Amino acid sequence: xxxxxxxxxxxxxxxxxxxxxxxxxxxxxxxxxxxxxxxxxxxxxxxxxxxxxxxxxxxxxxxxxxxxxxxxxxxxxxxxxxxxxxxxxxxxxxxxxxxxxxxxxxxxxxxxxxxxxxxxxxxxxxxxxxxxxxxxxxxxxxxxxxxxxxxxxxxxxxxxxxxxxxxxxxxxxxxxxxxxxxxxxxxxxxxxxxxxxxxxxxxxxxxxxxxxxxxxxxxxxxxxxxxxxxxxxxxxxxxxxxxxxxxxxxxxxxxxxxxxxxxxxxxxxxxxxxxxxxxxxxxxxxxxxxxxxxxxxxxxxxxxxxxxxxxxxxxxxxxxxxxxxxxxxxxxxxxxxxxxxxxxxxxxxxxxxxxxxx
Amino acid sequence: xxxxxxxxxxxxxxxxxxxxxxxxxxxxxxxxxxxxxxxxxxxxxxxxxxxxxxxxxxxxxxxxxxxxxxxxxxxxxxxxxxxxxxxxxxxxxxxxxxxxxxxxxxxxxxxxxxxxxxxxxxxx
Numbered sequence: 001x002x003x004x005x006x007x008x009x010x011x012x013x014x015x016x017x018x019x020x021x022x023x024x025x026x027x028x029x030x031x032x033x034x035x036x037x038x039x040x041x042x043x044x045x046x047x048x049x050x051x052x053x054x055x056x057x058x059x060x061x062x063x064x065x066x067x068x069x070x071x072x073x074x075x076x077x078x079x080x081x082x083x084x085x086x087x088x089x090x091x092x093x094x095x096x097x098x099x100x101x102x103x104x105x106x107x108x109x110x111x112x113x114x115x116x117x118x119x120x121x122x123x124x125x126x127x128x129x130x131x132x133x134x135x136x137x138x139x140x141x142x143x144x145x146x147x148x149x150x151x152x153x154x155x156x157x158x159x160x161x162x163x164x165x166x167x168x169x170x171x172x173x174x175x176x177x178x179x180x181x182x183x184x185x186x187x188x189x190x191x192x193x194x195x196x197x198x199x200x201x202x203x204x205x206x207x208x209x210x211x212x213x214x215x216x217x218x219x220x221x222x223x224x225x226x227x228x229x230x231x232x233x234x235x236x237x238x239x240x241x242x243x244x245x246x247x248x249x250x251x252x253x254x255x256x257x258x259x260x261x262x263x264x265x266x267x268x269x270x271x272x273x274x275x276x277x278x279x280x281x282x283x284x285x286x287x288x289x290x291x292x293x294x295x296x297x298x299x300x301x302x303x304x305x306x307x308x309x310x311x312x313x314x315x316x317x318x319x320x321x322x323x324x325x326x327x328x329x330x331x332x333x334x335x336x337x338x339x340x341x342x343x344x345x346x347x348x349x350x351x352x353x354x355x356x357x358x
Numbered sequence: 359x360x361x362x363x364x365x366x367x368x369x370x371x372x373x374x375x376x377x378x379x380x381x382x383x384x385x386x387x388x389x390x391x392x393x394x395x396x397x398x399x400x401x402x403x404x405x406x407x408x409x410x411x412x413x414x415x416x417x418x419x420x421x422x423x424x425x426x427x428x429x430x431x432x433x434x435x436x437x438x439x440x441x442x443x444x445x446x447x448x449x450x451x452x453x454x455x456x457x458x459x460x461x462x463x464x465x466x467x468x469x470x471x472x473x474x475x476x477x478x479x480x481x482x
Contacts, residue, residue: 002456012457036366038373121457124377131373137366155373159380233396280452299454301388308397310389316459317385319403320410324459326452 001115001170001314002299007059008118014055015048015122022047022081031085036140039089042132043081045125046093049100050077052122066112073100090133094150097130101158105165111173115166120314123162131155166314184345187283187293187329194289201288205342208253208273208333215259218268226259228268230307235352236262236271248278251285251331260332260347264356271347271355272334276327283329292343294329301325365480367473368421374470375418375432381462382411421474426481429474436467443467 004012022044026032032040054074060067073096080093101123108115134151136144193201215221218239226239239259249255258274275294277284283294301310301318302325310319318324332343336355339348389404417435420428443463446453453459 002454004456036369038366038370041370117456117458121461124458124461128373128377131377132370135369135373137369151373151376155376156380156383159377160384163384233398280450298452303397303399303403305399308392308399310392310397310400312454313381313384313388314458315381315384315462316454316456317381317462319385319389319400320382320407321403322389322400323451324446324453326454 001117001120001166002312002316003116004118005114005116008056008116010059011052011055011118012121015052015125018048018051019044025082035084036137038132038135038137039084042093042129043084045129045132046077046097047081049122049125049129050074050081052118052125053077069103090147093133094130094154097126097133098154098158101126101130101162105162108169109165114173115170115314120166123166124315127155127159127162130158163314170314184295184297186295186345187286189286189290189293191290193291197287197289197291201291201343204251204253204287204292205333208256209335211253212256212259212270212273212335216270218261218270221259221270228261232263234263235349235356236260236347237268238274239268245276245278250277251275256333258330260334262347262352262355269355271336271352272332272338272342274330274332276330278328280326280328284331288343291341292331294331295345296329297327299324299326368424368480371432371470371473372418372422374466374473375414375421378462378466378470379411379414379418382407382414386411424481429481433471433474436470440464440467440471 025047026040026043051074053070057067057070057074060070076096080089080096083089086092104119104123107113108119113119131151134147134154136147190197215224215226221239225241225243227242228237228239230237237260239261241255241257241259244255244257247255249257252275253273256273257276260271260274261268262271275284277294280296283296286292286294299312299316301312301322303309303319303322305321310322312318312324316324332345332347334342334344334347336347336351338344338351340346386404386407389400389407393401393404414435417428417432421432440463447455447463
């Protein structure tokens with residue numbers, strides 16, 4: 001949902017192009033003095049949304065129903081953005097906006113499309129337009145109570161429904177296999193490991209395990225410069241060695257940038273090592289192909305206090321005080337039996353719990 | 359249709375602030391699953407976000423009622439939010455630069471500030 005689908009990018013250009021054109025078109029119409037500014041603003045936003053929908057027809061010609069829906073939506077939005085003096089403009093616009101919003105959410109929930117930045121941006125435009133269509137202004141006396149009630153219910157409810165649907169769909173069905181892990185982008189690799197890649201992965205595992213076994217004693221790790229990060233009440237913690245991070249060693253089994261420990265009642269228990277690159281977007285060497293794919297955590301909200309994290313919302317916001325960051329690519333090597341494999345993105349929670357119980 | 363002599367900018371700002379309040383609500387709610395998983399600070403930030411959402415909603419009502427103090431507060435809050443967002447965008451920390459982030463963190467506060475900028479006489 002934080003990417004722009006290649007076949008949707010054109011919609012964004014159409015929408016941006018429509019903004020100045022819609023503003024000029026409104027300035028050329030004397031009828032603009034007959035309606036409130038909120039109506040004019042809603043017209044501009046609907047023209048932008050209409051242009052985005054029309055722009056997407058070209059890249060969706062193969063999908064006839066989708067292309068027809070884009071055509072209907074685009075034309076209807078453009079017509080309504082022009083007809084702002086029409087007697088039934090408000091109910092027609094509000095109806096179209098609500099139907100489009102809910103229709104899109106149904107569309108992605110049924111798996112016909114995946115949410116991306118162009119879609120979420122369009123939904124934001126439509127939500128704003130809906131608010132501007134419904135809000136009564138001073139001097140208007142018709143149906144004020146009904147419009148206030150509609151605005152008070154529709155805008156908050158539709159915003160929450162849109163955010164939650166987009167988020168659930170994205171987590172349940174990532175747009176591509178590289179985003180299979182929430183908040184993490186996997187390195188692109190071949191699909192099935194070759195025999196050479198299998199042996200290279202086994203070699204990396206053996207070398208790393210042998211090199212870090214000494215850190216089973218956390219005091220040795222501490223003496224080597226590893227420091228725990230994040231809250232200690234979590235099942236596991238990453239201990240980072242800032243010297244190795246700054247030095248930028250690349251996948252050196254003897255100098256991994258981080259170690260991962262389970263926080264058990266008996267004290268820290270070593271789970272594995274973590275190699276980390278220096279720069280965002282710079283994936284490391286991948287000797288094991290799909291077995292040793294690096295991953296990069298993207299769009300995570302980090303608290304400056306306590307180093308805790310959450311995921312950024314579909315509307316690109318974080319809780320107050322949390323900062324949106326992406327972390328350079330990393331590769332874990334788990335020295336305990338992990339159901340996901342020795343190089344999995346995460347350690348299985350059950351494994352950590354069983355170590356804690358042991 | 360009615361000819362409009364009075365500006366409807368406060369109503370437009372009300373809608374934008376209501377939307378912004380909902381964005382804070384979503385951000386606050388998003389912290390709760392992580393807080394339940396043991397991240398105690400996230401609970402605090404989530405609750406703080408929900409309080410900001412409430413405050414934004416109250417400020418929106420103040421602007422709608424054309425209260426001068428509400429206008430001043432909104433401009434101050436939006437400038438602060440805009441500066442914070444710009445810093446995050448400029449720092450090399452991998453913050454999201456997508457169109458949605460630009461709309462919610464830059465375009466929305468700028469629109470609110472521009473709409474309220476020349477409206478001092480409309481507020482009492």
